Amino acid sequence: MKMEELFKSLTKKAKNIVITTHIQPDADGIGSEIALCLALRQLGKKVICVNEEPLLERYRYLDPDHCIISYDDYIAEIEQEKRPKHIDLFIVADTNTLSRIGGRLQTVVPNAKNLLFIDHHPAPKELAAIHCIDTEMAATGELVGSLIKSLNIEFTHTMAYALYTSIIIDTSSFRYPTVTGNTHRLIGELMDTGVEPPEAYNKIYGTKELSFIQLLGNVLSRVKSTDDKKVAWLELNEE
Numbered sequence: 001m002k003m004e005e006l007f008k009s010l011t012k013k014a015k016n017i018v019i020t021t022h023i024q025p026d027a028d029g030i031g032s033e034i035a036l037c038l039a040l041r042q043l044g045k046k047v048i049c050v051n052e053e054p055l056l057e058r059y060r061y062l063d064p065d066h067c068i069i070s071y072d073d074y075i076a077e078i079e080q081e082k083r084p085k086h087i088d089l090f091i092v093a094d095t096n097t098l099s100r101i102g103g104r105l106q107t108v109v110p111n112a113k114n115l116l117f118i119d120h121h122p123a124p125k126e127l128a129a130i131h132c133i134d135t136e137m138a139a140t141g142e143l144v145g146s147l148i149k150s151l152n153i154e155f156t157h158t159m160a161y162a163l164y165t166s167i168i169i170d171t172s173s174f175r176y177p178t179v180t181g182n183t184h185r186l187i188g189e190l191m192d193t194g195v196e197p198p199e200a201y202n203k204i205y206g207t208k209e210l211s212f213i214q215l216l217g218n219v220l221s222r223v224k225s226t227d228d229k230k231v232a233w234l235e236l237n238e239e
Contacts, residue, residue: 003132004150010114011040011151014088017047018074018108021093022100025051027204029094030059030068031166032118032144035159036091037067039148048083050074052102058209062162071104087112094140096123096133118143120178138178141166145186160190164200 011017019036021029033049040047049068069077077083090112092098096119098106109115117123117131120140127133137143141163148155155163167187171179191197225232 003134004147006130007116007118007132007147008150010089010116011043011045014114015046016084016087017045017089017091018087018112019047019049019091019093020051020101020105021049022095023052023102025094027059027062027169028139028141028166030055031062031162031164031169032093032140033091034063034065034067034162035141035144035148035155035166036093036118038065038156038159038162039151039153042153043151048074050105050108052105058207061203062158062165064158071102071108074108085111089114089116091116091118093118093144094121095119096121096127096131118147136178136180138176138180138183139167139170141170142183142186145190155190155193157193157195160193160195161200164190164195165204168200168204 017040019033021033033051037047037049047067050071051068052071054070054073055063055068074083078085087108090109092101092115095101096117098109117127117133118140119131119133120135120137120143121133122135123131123133132143132147134143137146144166145155145163148159164187167183168174171183174183219234219236222234222236223232224234
Protein backbone atom coordinates (compact mmCIF):
# COMPACT_ATOMS: atom_id res chain seq x y z
CA MET A 1 0.00 0.00 0.00
CA LYS A 2 1.34 3.44 -0.93
CA MET A 3 2.04 5.90 1.85
CA GLU A 4 -0.74 8.25 0.82
CA GLU A 5 -3.25 5.39 0.72
CA LEU A 6 -2.11 4.12 4.12
CA PHE A 7 -2.35 7.60 5.60
CA LYS A 8 -5.81 8.24 4.17
CA SER A 9 -7.05 4.82 5.28
CA LEU A 10 -5.89 5.21 8.88
CA THR A 11 -7.05 8.80 9.30
CA LYS A 12 -10.42 8.14 7.67
CA LYS A 13 -11.26 5.42 10.22
CA ALA A 14 -9.97 7.37 13.23
CA LYS A 15 -12.06 9.78 15.28
CA ASN A 16 -9.77 10.41 18.26
CA ILE A 17 -6.16 11.08 17.22
CA VAL A 18 -3.06 11.89 19.25
CA ILE A 19 0.09 13.23 17.60
CA THR A 20 3.55 13.53 19.13
CA THR A 21 7.21 13.97 18.24
CA HIS A 22 10.55 13.15 19.81
CA ILE A 23 11.83 14.51 23.12
CA GLN A 24 13.75 17.79 22.96
CA PRO A 25 11.85 18.50 19.75
CA ASP A 26 13.14 20.71 16.97
CA ALA A 27 11.11 22.82 14.57
CA ASP A 28 10.71 19.95 12.10
CA GLY A 29 8.92 17.77 14.63
CA ILE A 30 6.90 20.63 16.10
CA GLY A 31 5.92 22.17 12.78
CA SER A 32 4.94 18.77 11.41
CA GLU A 33 2.67 17.86 14.31
CA ILE A 34 0.98 21.27 14.33
CA ALA A 35 0.24 21.15 10.60
CA LEU A 36 -1.05 17.58 10.86
CA CYS A 37 -3.26 18.49 13.79
CA LEU A 38 -4.86 21.44 12.01
CA ALA A 39 -5.36 19.49 8.78
CA LEU A 40 -7.05 16.55 10.48
CA ARG A 41 -9.26 18.86 12.52
CA GLN A 42 -10.59 20.18 9.22
CA LEU A 43 -11.86 16.66 8.57
CA GLY A 44 -13.83 16.74 11.81
CA LYS A 45 -11.37 14.62 13.78
CA LYS A 46 -10.73 15.13 17.48
CA VAL A 47 -6.98 15.78 17.43
CA ILE A 48 -4.43 16.90 20.00
CA CYS A 49 -0.63 16.99 20.01
CA VAL A 50 0.84 15.62 23.23
CA ASN A 51 4.54 16.05 23.94
CA GLU A 52 6.55 14.81 26.89
CA GLU A 53 7.20 18.40 27.99
CA PRO A 54 5.45 21.76 27.43
CA LEU A 55 6.18 23.67 24.24
CA LEU A 56 9.25 25.87 24.57
CA GLU A 57 8.73 29.63 24.46
CA ARG A 58 10.76 29.97 21.25
CA TYR A 59 8.23 27.84 19.33
CA ARG A 60 4.95 29.14 20.73
CA TYR A 61 4.40 31.54 17.84
CA LEU A 62 3.92 28.47 15.62
CA ASP A 63 0.96 27.27 17.69
CA PRO A 64 -1.66 30.04 17.98
CA ASP A 65 -4.43 27.42 18.03
CA HIS A 66 -2.89 25.62 21.03
CA CYS A 67 -2.58 22.27 19.29
CA ILE A 68 0.21 21.13 21.62
CA ILE A 69 -0.20 20.23 25.28
CA SER A 70 2.16 18.51 27.69
CA TYR A 71 1.84 14.94 28.90
CA ASP A 72 0.85 16.21 32.36
CA ASP A 73 -1.98 18.34 30.96
CA TYR A 74 -3.15 15.47 28.77
CA ILE A 75 -3.38 13.05 31.69
CA ALA A 76 -5.16 15.70 33.77
CA GLU A 77 -7.80 16.13 31.05
CA ILE A 78 -8.36 12.37 30.91
CA GLU A 79 -8.76 12.20 34.69
CA GLN A 80 -11.24 15.09 34.54
CA GLU A 81 -13.10 13.22 31.77
CA LYS A 82 -12.54 16.10 29.35
CA ARG A 83 -10.80 13.75 26.94
CA PRO A 84 -11.25 10.02 26.19
CA LYS A 85 -8.52 7.61 27.25
CA HIS A 86 -8.96 5.48 24.12
CA ILE A 87 -7.03 6.58 21.03
CA ASP A 88 -7.97 5.47 17.52
CA LEU A 89 -4.70 6.59 15.94
CA PHE A 90 -1.39 7.54 17.58
CA ILE A 91 0.90 9.39 15.17
CA VAL A 92 4.61 9.88 15.84
CA ALA A 93 6.28 12.55 13.70
CA ASP A 94 9.98 13.03 12.95
CA THR A 95 11.20 9.79 14.53
CA ASN A 96 10.55 6.12 13.87
CA THR A 97 11.20 4.70 17.31
CA LEU A 98 9.02 4.93 20.41
CA SER A 99 12.06 5.14 22.67
CA ARG A 100 12.53 8.74 21.51
CA ILE A 101 9.10 10.09 22.46
CA GLY A 102 9.76 9.99 26.20
CA GLY A 103 9.23 7.40 28.89
CA ARG A 104 5.96 8.78 30.24
CA LEU A 105 4.38 9.24 26.84
CA GLN A 106 5.25 5.66 25.90
CA THR A 107 2.74 4.52 28.53
CA VAL A 108 -0.04 6.11 26.45
CA VAL A 109 0.70 4.10 23.30
CA PRO A 110 -1.06 0.88 24.48
CA ASN A 111 -4.30 2.90 24.58
CA ALA A 112 -4.11 3.33 20.80
CA LYS A 113 -5.78 1.07 18.27
CA ASN A 114 -3.30 2.01 15.53
CA LEU A 115 0.23 3.46 15.49
CA LEU A 116 1.74 5.40 12.59
CA PHE A 117 5.25 6.80 12.19
CA ILE A 118 5.71 9.74 9.81
CA ASP A 119 9.40 10.35 9.27
CA HIS A 120 12.22 11.02 6.80
CA HIS A 121 15.04 9.34 8.73
CA PRO A 122 16.39 5.89 7.76
CA ALA A 123 14.43 2.95 9.15
CA PRO A 124 14.39 -0.84 8.70
CA LYS A 125 12.64 -1.85 5.47
CA GLU A 126 10.04 -3.89 7.31
CA LEU A 127 9.14 -0.81 9.38
CA ALA A 128 9.12 1.58 6.44
CA ALA A 129 6.78 -0.77 4.56
CA ILE A 130 3.96 -0.31 7.06
CA HIS A 131 4.48 3.34 7.99
CA CYS A 132 4.87 6.70 6.25
CA ILE A 133 8.65 6.85 6.04
CA ASP A 134 10.42 8.42 3.07
CA THR A 135 14.15 9.10 3.30
CA GLU A 136 14.10 11.05 0.03
CA MET A 137 12.17 13.85 1.71
CA ALA A 138 14.29 16.77 2.88
CA ALA A 139 12.34 17.09 6.12
CA THR A 140 9.43 15.48 7.89
CA GLY A 141 7.63 18.74 7.21
CA GLU A 142 7.94 18.11 3.48
CA LEU A 143 6.49 14.62 3.89
CA VAL A 144 3.65 15.94 6.04
CA GLY A 145 2.91 18.60 3.43
CA SER A 146 2.62 15.88 0.79
CA LEU A 147 0.33 13.79 2.99
CA ILE A 148 -1.91 16.76 3.73
CA LYS A 149 -2.22 17.46 0.01
CA SER A 150 -3.25 13.83 -0.54
CA LEU A 151 -6.32 14.58 1.61
CA ASN A 152 -7.25 17.46 -0.74
CA ILE A 153 -6.90 19.93 2.10
CA GLU A 154 -5.71 23.44 1.33
CA PHE A 155 -2.97 24.86 3.51
CA THR A 156 -4.04 27.54 5.95
CA HIS A 157 -1.53 30.24 6.85
CA THR A 158 -0.85 28.64 10.23
CA MET A 159 -0.30 25.21 8.70
CA ALA A 160 1.96 26.71 6.04
CA TYR A 161 4.00 28.71 8.55
CA ALA A 162 4.57 25.59 10.64
CA LEU A 163 5.68 23.53 7.63
CA TYR A 164 7.80 26.32 6.16
CA THR A 165 9.66 26.59 9.47
CA SER A 166 10.13 22.84 9.75
CA ILE A 167 11.64 22.62 6.27
CA ILE A 168 13.87 25.68 6.64
CA ILE A 169 15.30 24.37 9.92
CA ASP A 170 15.82 20.76 8.87
CA THR A 171 17.49 21.68 5.58
CA SER A 172 19.59 24.44 7.17
CA SER A 173 18.00 26.87 4.72
CA PHE A 174 18.12 24.47 1.74
CA ARG A 175 21.81 23.61 2.09
CA TYR A 176 21.53 19.82 2.12
CA PRO A 177 21.54 17.49 -0.91
CA THR A 178 18.15 16.06 0.07
CA VAL A 179 16.54 19.30 -1.12
CA THR A 180 14.85 18.79 -4.48
CA GLY A 181 12.64 20.63 -6.90
CA ASN A 182 9.65 19.14 -5.08
CA THR A 183 10.89 20.73 -1.87
CA HIS A 184 10.95 24.17 -3.47
CA ARG A 185 7.60 23.64 -5.18
CA LEU A 186 6.04 22.89 -1.80
CA ILE A 187 7.74 25.96 -0.34
CA GLY A 188 6.12 28.00 -3.12
CA GLU A 189 2.68 26.68 -2.18
CA LEU A 190 3.31 27.51 1.47
CA MET A 191 4.40 31.05 0.57
CA ASP A 192 1.22 31.50 -1.47
CA THR A 193 -0.74 31.43 1.81
CA GLY A 194 1.05 34.59 2.94
CA VAL A 195 4.17 33.22 4.60
CA GLU A 196 6.82 35.97 4.45
CA PRO A 197 10.40 34.59 4.30
CA PRO A 198 12.03 37.63 6.02
CA GLU A 199 9.59 37.41 8.92
CA ALA A 200 9.97 33.64 9.18
CA TYR A 201 13.76 33.87 9.01
CA ASN A 202 13.83 36.48 11.78
CA LYS A 203 11.62 34.31 13.97
CA ILE A 204 13.88 31.31 13.41
CA TYR A 205 17.35 32.84 13.51
CA GLY A 206 16.96 36.40 14.78
CA THR A 207 15.45 35.66 18.16
CA LYS A 208 17.39 33.87 20.89
CA GLU A 209 16.58 33.22 24.53
CA LEU A 210 18.76 34.96 27.13
CA SER A 211 19.97 31.60 28.45
CA PHE A 212 21.24 30.72 24.96
CA ILE A 213 23.15 34.00 24.61
CA GLN A 214 24.71 33.51 28.03
CA LEU A 215 25.75 29.95 27.18
CA LEU A 216 27.17 31.08 23.84
CA GLY A 217 29.20 33.78 25.54
CA ASN A 218 30.53 31.27 28.05
CA VAL A 219 31.47 28.83 25.30
CA LEU A 220 33.16 31.40 23.06
CA SER A 221 35.25 32.67 25.96
CA ARG A 222 36.89 29.24 26.09
CA VAL A 223 38.05 29.11 22.48
CA LYS A 224 41.74 28.31 22.05
CA SER A 225 43.86 28.25 18.91
CA THR A 226 47.21 27.16 17.59
CA ASP A 227 50.00 29.74 17.40
CA ASP A 228 49.45 30.23 13.69
CA LYS A 229 45.70 30.80 14.26
CA LYS A 230 44.77 28.20 11.64
CA VAL A 231 43.11 25.75 14.02
CA ALA A 232 40.72 26.63 16.84
CA TRP A 233 38.92 24.48 19.36
CA LEU A 234 36.98 24.60 22.59
CA GLU A 235 36.22 22.22 25.41
CA LEU A 236 32.90 21.72 27.19
CA ASN A 237 32.20 19.81 30.38
CA GLU A 238 28.88 18.50 31.67
CA GLU A 239 28.42 21.57 33.87
